[in-house]
Amino acid sequence: MSEPNTPLPTRVDRAARVEGVVQVVIMLAIGAAAAAASFTHVHDVAEAHGQPGWLAWADAVVLELMSVAGGLELRRRKRLGAHLWFPAVVLVVAVVLSLGAQVVEAEPSVIGWLAAALPAVGFLAMVKIALGRAGHGPAVTVPASAAVPDGPGRPQPPPTVADDGPPPATVDDEIRDLLPVARKAADDLAREGRPLSREALADVLRRQGHAMSNARASALVKLIRDQPARPEASTGDGDAPPTTGKADLPTAAVTGSPS
Template sequence: MRTIKVDAVLVQAVIAAALSFAHLHDLAAAAGQSGWKAWAYPISVDLLMVAAWRRLRSGSTPVMAWSWFLIALFASLGANVATAGLLDLDSPPAWLRVLVAGWPALAFLGGSLLAHTPTAETPTEPTPTVPDPGPVAEPAPDPIPKPDPAPALDPAPAPVAVPATPVVPAALVDHARKIAAEHQARTGARMDADALRARLGVPPAMAHAIAVQLT
């Protein structure tokens, strides 16, 4: 269950406001304001005091705010003192009737000035403008290093063509040997490679290889 705490300051303020409200009502009624008009006077005084106090709290137009705050405070305090027996409320003086009758116009003027006077704005220092440095140039990429040219080399000498020695089957060598022996027996001279090529019908290289083996 939530506990209700009583604030002594707030209670005292409510009591003081109620007493001041009643004194203003009694003074207005004694000055000839009857009915609802007598109740409107304390409301007008309190609202003017609150409006002046709010303007003071905002820190703007302090002279005007203090002036209307003191006027409302004097009206409230004067009503409290007047109802203490200093004045005969059964036959109030004429100046009191004049003040009470002129209060609505005075309160309307003060409330309008407090509500519609523009508040003074606190000047702010201009923010220093920093010049635009412009677009930042990006660093150029490093160039791709080119490979060093290869040193010039002397051209290699062309290989000497060596004729491949064909492989001669052994049977072909034996057959060629017989033919060479017949040729030598018939002519008395050795059979050369050209004669072997013509008799055997083989390429010149093979005929040369057979003649080498026959020597």
Template sequence: MSRSALRVDAVLVQAVIAGALSFAHLHDLAAAAGQDGWKAWAYPVSVDLLLVAAWRRLRSDGPSRLAWCWFLIALVASLGANVATAGFLNLEHPPALLRLGIAGWPALAFLGGTLLAHSPATHTTPQEPADPEPAPAPETEPEPAPVAEPAPAPVDAADDAPALPPAAPATSPALAVAVPAALVDHARKVAADHQERTGARIDTDTLRARLGVPPHMADAIAAQLA
């Protein structure tokens, strides 16, 4: 036989011996208080059942004031009977207080058993943290569509047309792109902030990276900031 089996058997034997002694002490105390016959045997059953019901409530639903209260009441009743039958009281002439407690025990045990059986258990569930609100997406200015330059009219070399006057110098690509005024104002703030932090004027590449615009748009904005 294994050691674990021997250990479990020893615990069970100890529990049976302790239960039988406590049962007998409760019976003797009830009989001494005037509860003869089957009534004397019912008292230990009532005390032990209340003790087991309170302990089961503690194990299944967790600690609570109700379960601990009735567990202590049943434990005091059981321990009191064991101590009282050890010669501390004269069981042939029991005191009136003992008779009063024995007589009132059935109503008290019925109340405790009813409360333990029908009182709802309160469980507290941890609250889940609320999902953080997503950060708003940064607003970006819409990119204006590039303005298409009109194509020059074809010239027929065979015609003896008079010579055309010299063409005006072409405008730079940076000035040909239409830039919204709001974007230019924002670029001025960015350029001023850059010059305040670094002490140097902002270049086109840095301006384009800060504004998130195409290269031709950045050139047009830089031309207006110059």
């Protein structure tokens, strides 16, 4: 008896979740081992150079927490599209000090220096991987019925489903302020033949100087799709006059004169 076929998207999502869990466990293990090794080296060096007792422990704790806090703040700012220079400087200084404490106690040989530097290098590698995970979130799944056709000749939605009112009250004020700019960016993407997605919209708005997180870009994409702009009423020559709600009757019918 054959097993029921599992849809491909479900299998891919399950594999991605398992892979993500395994990667997080590996990152935590490497980070914990690197922190323990660095903590021990910093404590021993501080104690051997005039920082006895609790002072050596304080030096080790402060340096390790600086590394962790700098890495977390760097990841948070990258996710929000903010400036990264200050947490990056804090992280580099903490790692350099930790690396110096590890190397100074190593055997004076190339192998000894490499072995002593391995925990700090491993910690930097984990920070780099974590930053990559922050910059590339999961892709937004777009139903086929909601996909935006390429090219300038895409069909406009019927006016009856358009909503000229403001976004719902639950929408963040910053997202509401960015909505007109996001609509223009979506039109630019359509003219370039690029599909509307979270990554594409965030890239355009960031290039224009707007701070844009993945969550904010997703909310803007949803608003653009759920509340399409009403097509402007044409006012040029030759257009049909607006209707008044009454049927246009022949003159004869109105005056009672025979046709």
